[in-house]
Amino acid sequence: MTARILDGKRIADELLERIKGRVSVRVAAGKSQPGLAVVLVGADPASAVYVKNKRKACKEVAFRSFDYDLPAETPEADLYALIDRLNSDARVHGILVQLPLPPHIDATALINRIDPRKDVDGFHAANVGSLVLRQRGLRPCTPKGVMTLLAHTDRPVRGQHAVIVGVSNHVGRPMALELLLAGCTTTSCHKFTRDLPGFVAQADILVVAVGRPGLVKGEWIKPGAIVIDIGINRLDDGSLVGDVEFDAAAARASWITPVPGGVGRMTVATLIENTLEAAETFFD
Numbered sequence: 384m385t386a387r388i389l390d391g392k393r394i395a396d397e398l399l400e401r402i403k404g405r406v407s408v409r410v411a412a413g414k415s416q417p418g419l420a421v422v423l424v425g426a427d428p429a430s431a432v433y434v435k436n437k438r439k440a441c442k443e444v445a446f447r448s449f450d451y452d453l454p455a456e457t458p459e460a461d462l463y464a465l466i467d468r469l470n471s472d473a474r475v476h477g478i479l480v481q482l483p484l485p486p487h488i489d490a491t492a493l494i495n496r497i498d499p500r501k502d503v504d505g506f507h508a509a510n511v512g513s514l515v516l517r518q519r520g521l522r523p524c525t526p527k528g529v530m531t532l533l534a535h536t537d538r539p540v541r542g543q544h545a546v547i548v549g550v551s552n553h554v555g556r557p558m559a560l561e562l563l564l565a566g567c568t569t570t571s572c573h574k575f576t577r578d579l580p581g582f583v584a585q586a587d588i589l590v591v592a593v594g595r596p597g598l599v600k601g602e603w604i605k606p607g608a609i610v611i612d613i614g615i616n617r618l619d620d621g622s623l624v625g626d627v628e629f630d631a632a633a634a635r636a637s638w639i640t641p642v643p644g645g646v647g648r649m650t651v652a653t654l655i656e657n658t659l660e661a662a663e664t665f666f667d
């Protein structure tokens with residue numbers, strides 16, 4: 384078998400195109416233009432690339448974007464004051480504070496200061512709770528974007544054995560929940576897991592979000608599996624690779640996401656989707 388490419392760039396562009404249409408309908412009906420505030424603290428080069436992509440996506444769908452590029456030394460109190468201002472600014476429907484933050488800032492406290500209705504990352508404790516309990520709320524972008532990708536395969540999700548490698552707050556753990564809620568039998572693997580290859584071999588749907596190039600070997604993959612690679616690793620030669628050996632995995636899988644051009648693009652498009660959803664659900 385040779386895998387079909389689950390084309391995150393194309394699926395993300397189609398999603399953005401649909402959102403752009405909905406924005407023009409909304410604005411023509413006299414409703415507000417959705418607004419997204421993107422807060423970047425410090426000069427982490429990877430963060431700069433991601434933030435640039437988010438601001439570009441805002442332009443593409445005719446959202447208003449409010450950009451804050453702050454020095455790494457910004458006092459915590461100034462950031463709280465900024466969040467408070469954005470929370471009460473009616474032109475702003477979504478607030479994103481790019482992570483990681485400099486070490487002197489308590490990221491958890493700052494994220495929890497965001498109005499949960501504007502927390503388009505879905506990182507606020509209230510939104511994580513809503514996801515767990517299946518209540519209305521904003522859902523973390525990367526796992527939600529992966530569910531959109533899975534809907535573009537020819538395979539059902541319900542009933543499949545999903546194996547998630549990585550249990551981070553923002554990606555691996557909410558990913559396992561999304562798949563569980565969609566009717567998968569789920570297995571989460573992490574650094575204490577014994578026999579990672581044995582679990583990977585059982586996956587009908589494999590999602591890897593660790594950040595270690597080549598962690599998952601192609602020969603571990605169950606023939607016909609769907610492989611979702613969330614890792615983004617920059618090699619010394621400047622190229623980007625995921626956590627899965629792409630060529631060897633693609634020889635066995637039915638579908639596979641590329642890096643770049645896979646999950647990363649969906650994360651950005653889903654952030655935009657969440658911002659429109661926030662505007663429509665909470666502020667119309």
Ligand SMILES: Nc1nc(=O)c2c([nH]1)NC[C@@H]1CN(c3ccc(C(=O)N[C@@H](CCC(=O)O)C(=O)O)cc3)C=[N+]21
Nearest residue numbers: 432433436480481482483504643644645647648650651
């Ligand atoms: N508050 C917060 N929310 C986030 O959603 C968030 C964050 N902090 N911190 C960092 C991670 C990472 N992330 C990505 C965004 C875009 C691409 C992306 O556009 N990737 C492209 C190109 C990547 C490149 O050229 O470097 C691709 O995979 O094709 C990837 C990863 C969002 N994150």
